[in-house]
Amino acid sequence: MAIWRTLVRLLRPRVRLEPAVARLGRPRLTLNDAGVVRCTACALCAASCPSHCIDIVAGSRLPHDITSGERMAQTFQVDLARCVQCGLCVEACPVDAVRLDGALPAHVSDVQTLRLDLEALKII
Numbered sequence: 001m002a003i004w005r006t007l008v009r010l011l012r013p014r015v016r017l018e019p020a021v022a023r024l025g026r027p028r029l030t031l032n033d034a035g036v037v038r039c040t041a042c043a044l045c046a047a048s049c050p051s052h053c054i055d056i057v058a059g060s061r062l063p064h065d066i067t068s069g070e071r072m073a074q075t076f077q078v079d080l081a082r083c084v085q086c087g088l089c090v091e092a093c094p095v096d097a098v099r100l101d102g103a104l105p106a107h108v109s110d111v112q113t114l115r116l117d118l119e120a121l122k123i124i
Contacts, residue, residue: 048091051082053080
């Protein structure tokens with residue numbers, strides 16, 4: 001009976017898994033039509049991150065900015081040294097503010113350059 005189970009296991013068709021995100025790269029934040037970051041500081045991306053490389057501090061939106069929600073990210077930091085490029089943050093974001101399609105650095109001279117802040121995440 002054990003031989004039969006082994007043969008069935010070897011002969012069964014293999015399932016090909018497709019990645020959740022087709023092309024992975026450096027994380028970046030998207031902007032809305034007004035040029036403001038779409039992030040509403042809900043922290044779902046940080047909660048879904050298995051390597052805990054995302055840190056968000058929420059702040060209130062400016063009075064004249066009525067684009068989406070009452071909150072915005074006051075600080076948004078991603079540590080590329082800890083990021084595993086899994087794409088879970090992209091899947092978790094309800095407002096499509098996070099993307100993994102930026103250019104990854106080819107080499108770095110200092111570990112501090114791998115910590116991206118809000119302004120660095122706006123750049124593609």
